[in-house]
Amino acid sequence: MVRWTVWWVLAWCLAGNSLHAAPLTVKAETPSVYTVQKGDTLWDISEHFLDDPWRWPQLWQANDYIQNPHLIYPGDQLHLIWRDGRPQLHLKRSVKLSPRVRVERTPILTLPAEQLIPYVEDHRLLTAADVSRLPRVMGDSQGQQFISPGTAVWVDEPLSPQRQWGIYRPDASFTRTLVNGEAVEVIALKAIAKVSVVGQADERSQIAITTLLQEVRQNDVLLPSPAPVRESALRFVPSEPPRGLHAQVLGGLANQQQYLATAMVVVLDRGHLDGARAGQVFQLHRPAVPIRDEAGNYRYGAVKQHTSATELAGPVIGDVMVIRPYEHFSLAVVTRATAPFEPGLAALPPQLPPASPEQS
Incomplete structure (x- = not known):
């Protein structure tokens, strides 16, 4: 912490x-x-x-x-x-100063920086259309499947040598259908390496790997390296989202995450265009349980013909906090989960009991 x-x-x-x-x-x-x-x-x-x-x-x-x-x-x-x-x-305030000692204190943050900054700094959510237009790694001069520093690596577009570049790997994809029926697909990109441009030829660029987080592969994509993320990126406070802002957990940032748990970073299907803001806390609800009434006998399951049906609200099993909203999606951290859960859970504004007359 x-x-x-x-x-x-x-x-x-x-x-x-x-x-x-x-x-x-x-x-x-x-x-x-x-x-x-x-x-x-x-x-x-x-x-x-x-x-x-x-x-x-x-x-x-x-x-x-x-x-x-x-x-x-x-x-x-x-x-x-x-x-x-x-x-x-x-x-x-509690500040103790000595004439000979300069005291410097660092303010506390909202969530652990060492836990979250890698996700804010090293991951991106881009639409599938945007990813398809990015420069891609063609390969290296030795024909290696896993490319490491020290070889000549080529990219299929001319890149500006005045900029620093990062190599990213598409790691997971998520789809959301907007109100107008338009389907938006977003792809989670994971930072793999940092590179610099060392040459150009035939509308291609040669790059050198300066920082390697994971072996580079063919078809990894490139983005200009952003400025380093500081702790100031976590300068937000816990808050309640608008009552009508309902979201869903689409999954974790990695395809292999079948189950999600406390401290994991997940993708929500709501973004800043929907009103999502950093610091907003949603409660995680398991799916509602369908109940049908068959002539006075209750049964679990979907409604059948000539029967009435209702639903029992799904239990709350945890909370997630938004840490970085994009246009239609957000990254959020699971601050609490009573048990591991699969993607698909509803993320709803916290439910509070109504105030009694004497308390209102």
Whole structure:
């Protein structure tokens, strides 16, 4: 676990009105003062205080008078107070300085950077049409199936030598049908190597491998190398998605992942054009159980002719948090799963019990 950065003003803006549909509940026997530890994450702290960690912005609303984004650092103290019967947090700085020692502290982040940055940095989701237009590795001068550094590698297009390039391998594909009936296929690309252009001839480019993560193969594709992803890419807070934003887990980033579990990164079939944002938390639901009524006798299974049917809601088995939305799809990390699960589960906004009259 590593340290996390938090944008508090953004957190408050992301908190929807639906967060007030039920009273905010603090875990039983939670200490009134918590000292932030090195290695804490915002998600850890949210779970420390709340039964529903994604409601963190509501707990932090006591600080909505602060104009600039706030940062939490190891050593800071979070004080749990009650105002008008509602729990709220106050931040108390804890900085010890010596005239001869310069103290530098790094703020905590929302999720473990070492766990997620490789997925944010080394993976891409591109449409199948875009992937089909990318330059491809033709092979090397020795005819090897698995290409390693030190050989002359050729690409089927002229590439700019002024740019750094990365080699990616299509690793999995996912399809979604849009409201207008259009089918969109997206392909997950996994970073394989970093290369530089060393020559050109006959509308082809010769490249040299500078960093190798995995052996290069024929038909791997090339993309310009992006700027290194920093921890700032994880500057988001847990929040609730819009109530009408329903998603589905399409699968993991690798084809061989038949079962998914806690800490794995998955692909959701909703993106930023649908309203998905980094930090939004969805609950994972198993499929609903169909029940048919045959003259007063209930049976499991789909409805038959001359029978009525209903469904029993599927149980909640975990949560996923969006870490990088694309246009129509998103990468999300499984923050909790009570058991391994297969792709296809519904990812729905968290369900909260309605507030009772005396609590509303």
